[in-house]
């Protein structure tokens with residue numbers, strides 16, 4: 318187990334900004350994920366850790382060792398690429414053994430270690446199969462075994478599940494997590510899939526446009542997003558713009574439309590948000606935090622009413638898009654077999670003040 322530090326690392330490709338001033342301290346044994354949309358700089362950051370790119374500025378440390386300018390083969394990392402980068406005409410055994418042969422490991426040890434790696438990824442008995450005779454999921458496991466067989470200090474995974482179908486992706490993410498916990502290996506994972514990041518990671522770094530937006534546990538990132546981008550990229554969010562009317566002790570009263578006022582909590586706000594009387598702010602309201610109420614309760618605080626514009630049944634949940642005056646509200650309920658409201662029906666919601674988070 319080893320810690321990894323990126324000390325104010327930047328990468329510039331000519332005039333193109335790859336990433337700017339990334340500073341992270343990844344703990345030994347941690348499962349750390351880079352998450353963000355296409356082009357945000359995740360792969361560039363991972364490639365600098367692997368040694369395929371050298372930073373334009375900053376330092377990279379594995380434990381106390383400065384590896385900033387070391388080539389990939391001098392760093393003890395195992396990498397799984399998005400397209401796996403396997404040798405198609407070679408066997409499973411030959412693919413997994415490749416890194417050990419390069420390192421001039423003895424034949425008997427190669428056999429022993431490849432067999433162990435095959436077992437770890439549930440591919441025992443597949444040694445003689447050629448790669449082009451395997452399914453996508455099996456190829457993915459060969460790639461993982463090939464990364465693990467060299468017993469790296471750090472495992473680097475670049476969108477390893479993106480070529481698998483939805484069901485296999487879910488199974489494989491559990492498998493990878495199980496292996497990572499079993500081996501206790503420091504793991505850095507790149508994905509644009511927020512559900513994958515949330516379910517697997519100890520901590521997540523959210524990036525956009527080459528810049529780090531937030532670093533935190535899945536819970537911190539989801540419940541306390543630092544800005545609009547994080548609130549909308551992770552999970553779903555109703556982002557409502559309004560004006561602060563009053564601040565009453567711990568509570569803030571915000572007007573979102575002439576006849577739409579909600580009460581929130583002052584401490585439920587990101588540092589980027591200035592809650593002052595008259596300030597324009599953005600509130601994030603998660604669809605699952607809204608409660609349906611009977612319209613008799615309309616006089617109560619934070620109760621709003623509207624008409625369903627979209628009614629969606631997924632099996633697990635019932636989702637309503639509702640027009641509330643000039644605002645749209647998405648609400649999500651776990652399916653409990655109740656009658657599903659249809660488009661055009663009137664509906665009332667309670668938005669708890671604890672569920673309103675001010676992001677900017």
Ligand code: ATP
Nearest residue numbers: 330333334335354355356357358359360361362509
């Ligand atoms: P994706 O999910 O699409 O792989 P990403 O978040 O991994 O995206 P990067 O591949 O790291 O993003 O790219 C970050 C930025 O750096 C982009 O603007 C990209 O065009 C640029 N970039 C990446 N590699 C190079 C390169 N070798 N030469 C020039 N520009 C590059």
